[in-house]
Amino acid sequence: MRQFDRRLAYHFDWSLLALTLAIIGGGLATIFSATEARVHTGFANNPLVMRQAFYASVGFVGMIAVVLIDYRRLERYAYVVYAATLLLVLAVPLVGTVGGGARRWIDLGPVSIQPSELIKVSLVVALARYFHRSQATGDVRLVDALPAFAMLAVPGALILAQPDLGTVGVIAIVAFSVLFCAGLRLRVFVVLAAVAALAVPLLWGHLKPYQQQRVQTFLSPEMDPLGAGYHVIQSKIAIGSGELWGKGYLRGTQNKLNFIPEQHTDFIFSVFAEEWGFAGAVALLVLYGGLVLRGLTVAHRAKDRFGALVVFGVVSIVFWQVVINVGMTSGILPVVGITLPFFSYGGSSLTTMMIAVGLMINVNMRRFLF
Amino acid sequence: MASTLVTSRREVPNEFRRRLSFALALVVALFGLTVVRLWHLQVSTGDEYRSLSEHNRIRLKRVRATRGTILDRNGDIVVDNRPSFDLVLVPEDTHDVPATIAALTRLLGPEVGDLSAIVAAARNRPAFEDVVLVRDLDWEHIVKIETHQFELPGVSVQVGPRRTYPFGQMAAHLLGYVGEVSQQEREQRRGYHLGDLIGKAGAERYWEDYLRGVDGGQQVEVDSVGRRLRVLSEVDETPGNSLVLTIDRDLQQAAEAAMEGHDGSVVALDARTGEILAMVSRPAFDPNLFARGIRLSEWKALVDDRKRPLNSKAVQGTYPPGSTYKVVMAAAALEEGVITPFTTIFCGGGLFFGNRTFRCWRPQGHGAVNVHEALVRSCDVFFYQVGQRLGVDTIAEYSHRFGLGAPTGITLEHESGGIIPSSAWKRQRFGEPWYPGETLSISIGQGYVTTTPLQMASVMATVANGGVVYKPRFVKRVESTDGATVREERPEVVRDVGFKKSTLLQIRDALSDVVNSKRGTGSNAKLPGVEVGGKTGTAQASRAGGDKTSQKGWSREKRDHAWFIAFAPVDNPEIALVVLAEHSGQHGGTAAAPIARKVFARYFGIPDEDEAALKRTAGFVPLHDQYGAAIRLSALNEPYPGGADADADAEDHAQD
Incomplete structure (x- = not known):
């Protein structure tokens, strides 16, 4: 038993942990810079930094807890976890609190949780479990994948109603990533893409005016230079004005003068890129890239399908959110309200993503055990 | 049989590994694209953006919607709006705030009160946001300000609608009143900005969504001292709806x-x-x-009055x-x-x-x-x-x-x-x-x-x-x-x-x-x-x-x-x-x-x-x-x- 533990510890992937903590550290520093202009406290008294640090430690505990449980045991409870999270999502319209025009949070006194963040990971786990036990191997037909689509559709519809179009987009693209990896026939993807292209004009009418406006703004920013377009322009000015080496920590003028919207959440990358320049931005992307590539290696080496799919799904959450977030802040994607994982302020997102890293470490660690 | 089945279920299919390499390629491609984009923004055109940020002179000027009027059952005005000329200062556009304030006080006379206190109280506002120094200027003062524009960088006279209750106390409890939106109200309701008015009581409060209207806006280019050079683009405000009361x-x-x-x-x-x-x-x-x-003092007098006028x-x-x-x-x-x-x-x-x-x-x-x-x-x-x-x-x-x-x-x-x-x-x-x-x-x-x-x-x-x-x-x-x-x-x-x-x-x-x-x-x-x-x-x-x-x-x-x-x-x-x-x-x-x-x-x-x-x-x-x-x-x-x-x-x- 003791030897067993030692062997596990030997395979503990320190690089995943180090990359994660490095990104979180950068995030804390940037949150401080983004909020200091308004609150003028010290680092230790900055309420948002302290809360984020608190969430990071909660996430760390969660991560360690997840590492300690054999993920094959987790496989058995995958649907339970998924159902529990779904209940939370379901509870949002009933007991949730409103912020910025949408009902997304469940208030638990001192903290509030955002179930739509939790569902990302539990959906991945549920999908992995489904394909783990599915008879279809490597060549999955549409019919075989129908239950998987249902698992996506239920939370998707609920979150769409909140309304949170961005999160629905992320869980959809993550679910399709898992489906892709599980071996869904490529021609199914082609057909689905065609259907989606036809459905877009129909769905357009159902979007909230502000959502329509965001897409329009993306397509032609000059159409709305006062509202969302203004934000994108200012975000681009922030990133661009960072030039090669940045303006220096705490010295971003776009940030300090409040030209950047949602400085500590969705647009935190603009703050970072303004102060640290291209060099800093690339360094950050290298950290994310390292995390993603390391994750893909873990998925590749995983001994069973569940482990491989879970890791792949988790990696795709990180990857897509990074690409979408940087894309929207730098003006090549519409503003959809997607956070930068580990970096943006937000407790639910941070703790969930840390637990997700715990899953990666877990799978990696146990790859020789059977 | 059972054991082979279990084994086959656990196995990672070869197709998975093949697709994994495709995923790897996609990751490299998209990260690469992102880096290219950042290179373009920060290095290729970085100096342009740098100068834009240094001379960030594009101001977003919201044009507040005119609040809907309130009429009685016969269409007679009960609550109205009238133009109000307010003296505003953008401290960021003023090189020497104390000097500007001194000049203003000289022009307007001592009765305007302590303007520097108002500026000091507004130091936590977002940068380049107006500070309203004096509300409801009279004509004489407006003319004085306008003719001395060059001595008063960052100072301007803005005209905006002011809620007015021409009949004073008449039906005050039913009509209610408006006030500046509170922090809490801004968190709960979409689209309210610092300094906006919101119905706080009575009809003004309950019919807020109808009365309010939709703000318009201007994207304005200003010079280095904050004078407006031109309006780059504009969206018209939509005035609020009128409320027709049953009151006679x-x-x-x-x-x-x-x-x-x-x-x-x-x-x-x-x-x-x-x-x-x-x-x-x-x-x-x-x-x-x-x-x-x-x-x-007025508020305290109303609250402390034992007859409870509110x-x-x-x-x-x-x-x-x-x-x-x-x-x-x-x-x-x-x-x-x-x-x-x-x-x-x-x-x-x-x-x-x-x-x-x-x-x-x-x-x-x-x-x-x-x-x-x-x-x-x-x-x-x-x-x-x-x-x-x-x-x-x-x-x-x-x-x-x-x-x-x-x-x-x-x-x-x-x-x-x-x-x-x-x-x-x-x-x-x-x-x-x-x-x-x-x-x-x-x-x-x-x-x-x-x-x-x-x-x-x-x-x-x-x-x-x-x-x-x-x-x-x-x-x-x-x-x-x-x-x-x-x-x-x-x-x-x-x-x-x-x-x-x-x-x-x-x-x-x-x-x-x-x-x-x-x-x-x-x-x-x-x-x-x-x-x-x-x-x-x-x-x-x-x-x-x-x-x-x-x-x-x-x-x-x-x-x-x-x-x-x-x-x-x-x-x-x-x-x-x-x-x-x-x-x-x-x-x-x-x-x-x-x-x-x-x-x-x-x-x-x-x-x-x-x-x-x-x-x-x-x-x-x-x-x-x-x-x-x-x-x-x-x-x-x-x-x-x-x-x-x-x-x-x-x-x-x-x-x-």
Whole structure:
């Protein structure tokens, strides 16, 4: 038993942990810079930094807890976890609190949780479990994948109603990533893409005016230079004005003068890129890239399908959110309200993503055990 | 077999690994693309963006939407907007803030106050946001500022709509007021910015979403000292919708004037629809104070005033209804069959019950009276007896049917429901059983019973319209700026009390005699040309001793409330009215009925002659008839005003 533990510890992937903590550290520093202009406290008294640090430690505990449980045991409870999270999502319209025009949070006194963040990971786990036990191997037909689509559709519809179009987009693209990896026939993807292209004009009418406006703004920013377009322009000015080496920590003028919207959440990358320049931005992307590539290696080496799919799904959450977030802040994607994982302020997102890293470490660690 | 199956399920298919390499390629490609994008922004065109950020001179100027006006039922303006010229400063555009402020103070004179304090107080605002230094500049000052523009970098005069309540305190509690949006409101509602106005009370608050409109905006290029060079692009504001009230401005003003010298409330309802025609609460406040930004001292004065000018006495004030409650009692008694219209009860000036005497307001009694006479002369003993026969829970049931004991649902904040006691209520509230003696107090609208003036107006309307309880409303419709109807409000029936037609007709007949017969307690409301019906009430506010007749020397809070509820015309009722003169220390017939008469006079377009002239038309008014019923639960030893002689005269008419 003791030897067993030692062997596990030997395979503990320190690089995943180090990359994660490095990104979180950068995030804390940037949150401080983004909020200091308004609150003028010290680092230790900055309420948002302290809360984020608190969430990071909660996430760390969660991560360690997840590492300690054999993920094959987790496989058995995958649907339970998924159902529990779904209940939370379901509870949002009933007991949730409103912020910025949408009902997304469940208030638990001192903290509030955002179930739509939790569902990302539990959906991945549920999908992995489904394909783990599915008879279809490597060549999955549409019919075989129908239950998987249902698992996506239920939370998707609920979150769409909140309304949170961005999160629905992320869980959809993550679910399709898992489906892709599980071996869904490529021609199914082609057909689905065609259907989606036809459905877009129909769905357009159902979007909230502000959502329509965001897409329009993306397509032609000059159409709305006062509202969302203004934000994108200012975000681009922030990133661009960072030039090669940045303006220096705490010295971003776009940030300090409040030209950047949602400085500590969705647009935190603009703050970072303004102060640290291209060099800093690339360094950050290298950290994310390292995390993603390391994750893909873990998925590749995983001994069973569940482990491989879970890791792949988790990696795709990180990857897509990074690409979408940087894309929207730098003006090549519409503003959809997607956070930068580990970096943006937000407790639910941070703790969930840390637990997700715990899953990666877990799978990696146990790859020789059977 | 089983084991191979398990193994095959666990295996990672080869296809997975193949697709993994595709995923790897995608990751590299998209990250690469992102880096290329960043290179483009930060390195290739970085210096352009750097200079843009250094000269970030594109300002977003919101053009606040003009708030919708509020009109009365005839389309006359009640709440309006007028242009206000405000002096604003953008400190970031001023190289030397103290020098600019000194120059401003020199130009405008010392009466503008300490401008540097205003700038200092605004230091936490977002950069480049305006600081409003002086609101509502006059022309002379505007000209001075404009001609000295070059000495005043960062200073400008901005014109914007200002909410104005041209009639000051008129209907202030109903119209409400606007104020700057609070932090909490900005978190809860989308699209509000620092310094925006939001409806804080009354119609302004409840109809905020219609009144508000949609802000427009300008993208403005300014020079390095903040002077506007040109407008780069512009989105027009959409003005808010107008609110058309059910209030009649003339009638409201008449009611306000009639309440001069009194505290309390007047509510006039259209008995046929529940529309509020006028609603007065006194003392009131001036909503213009809030529109221009209320000063702390003004706010404190309003809050600390013991007469509570911020509270709407019409919907928030609860008072014992006194004898006006006898209308409800009479209806309950006739419906339950505990009396018939012909049942007479002897009033000898009091009723001995338990171990004490419950007095009638008229110590020598009313003799044998039926329900008609008991209402006309406000006999207490009659209703003590009726109350005993009904029991507290039946009284409560009928009160609830009239809508008492619960808020009417009018769209105004903090509406009180009043209290309609029952045995269950008392057990829950005090953990005690109901004592039969308490039923007697209830029967004459004293004891635990409390109602709001609006509720009593609604009771009157229900009696007048044949038994329908309407939800009181004060908005007729919402109109867009081009006059199209955006939303129409319709009469809302809460319930039909379900009484026999005869019950309400008998009550109405009695209420007519209250005003129009020589014996009635409400003859001060008598109006030539229109038959008015009503019921007086004098509600005891305290059990204090002393000179109960004049109540002179009593502290204000101990004096009686004077009530009058009325409707007209009796044969085809249109309007129902309540008058409450809070702590007037006078009787309903003396203090409240004349106010009602003035309101009716305006409604029916009858010139309201002076008191003496009216008395000539109305004939001789016996002295005692000026008093409504005055009820005292404490031992009452001294004779009641009016004197035995006058009463003896009246006695002769009592059995007409």
